Amino acid sequence: MTPHHHPSEDLIASCAAGTLRPGAALVVRAHLARCPTCQADAGFFESLGGALLEAEPPAQMSDAAFDRALAAIAAPGRRRAPGARSASADSAFLPKGLEGLAVGKRRWIGPGVWVTPVKTEHRSRELVYLLRIGAGMVLPRHTHSGREFTCVLEGSFADDDGVYGPGDFVATDERVEHSPVVARDGACVCLASTDAPLVMRDVIGRFFQPFAGI
Ligand SMILES: [Zn+2]
Incomplete structure (x- = not known):
C-alpha cells in the first residue's frame, strides 16, 4: 500500500543533503523505503547535490584541517553509544526492515504498550523511539513542545486530522494537540523522533510519561 501522508519537499531535500538531525533523517528514510514517489524526489535532490559539488571549484584545505582528517582516519573505529547494542536475538520484536536498528x-507502560529508545549514529539531544500501542487503544491527550516526526511502520491510528497507515509520515509541533486512537484491527508500531519531550494534557498521561521516558 502506498502512503498517503508524505514529508515536505524541504525535509526530503535536507535528508538527501545529510543536513537533517540523525533521528529525523531515520524517520524520513523509513518513509522513503515505503514511498516510491518520495524516494524518486530524494534521488533527484541527491543527484542535484552531486552536480553542485562537481561544479564547485576545489577548496584549499588548511594544514590544521588536513592534520585532523589524518588523525580521524588513524583513530580506532567509532565507539558505540553508551547502552547501545546491535540487533540480537531479543530484537525479534523490531518491525520488518528495521532488524538492524540499535x-x-x-x-512496557501498559498492556500491549511499549516504548524503546533507538540509538542514532551521532551524538544528539533528540529523542528517537519506537512505540507500540495495542489495537483499539487511545493515547493520552498531549501536545508537542518541539518538532516531532513519526512514520507508521505497522497498523494504523487516527486523530482529528486523518487516518495514518503503514508508511505514512506525520509532522507535529506545539500547534497540534491530539489524542490518537489505534485501529481496532491490530496494534500500531511507529518510529518517532522529537527534539523535545511531549507535553501531556491529562493526569493519566502525566502519570505514565516518566515510565515511558517520552
Ligand atoms: Zn512519500
Whole structure:
C-alpha cells in the first residue's frame, strides 16, 4: 500500500543533503523505503547535490584541517553509544526492515504498550523511539513542545486530522494537540523522533510519561 501522508519537499531535500538531525533523517528514510514517489524526489535532490559539488571549484584545505582528517582516519573505529547494542536475538520484536536498528531495553507502560529508545549514529539531544500501542487503544491527550516526526511502520491510528497507515509520515509541533486512537484491527508500531519531550494534557498521561521516558 502506498502512503498517503508524505514529508515536505524541504525535509526530503535536507535528508538527501545529510543536513537533517540523525533521528529525523531515520524517520524520513523509513518513509522513503515505503514511498516510491518520495524516494524518486530524494534521488533527484541527491543527484542535484552531486552536480553542485562537481561544479564547485576545489577548496584549499588548511594544514590544521588536513592534520585532523589524518588523525580521524588513524583513530580506532567509532565507539558505540553508551547502552547501545546491535540487533540480537531479543530484537525479534523490531518491525520488518528495521532488524538492524540499535535499540535500548523495551519499557512496557501498559498492556500491549511499549516504548524503546533507538540509538542514532551521532551524538544528539533528540529523542528517537519506537512505540507500540495495542489495537483499539487511545493515547493520552498531549501536545508537542518541539518538532516531532513519526512514520507508521505497522497498523494504523487516527486523530482529528486523518487516518495514518503503514508508511505514512506525520509532522507535529506545539500547534497540534491530539489524542490518537489505534485501529481496532491490530496494534500500531511507529518510529518517532522529537527534539523535545511531549507535553501531556491529562493526569493519566502525566502519570505514565516518566515510565515511558517520552
Ligand atoms: Zn512519500
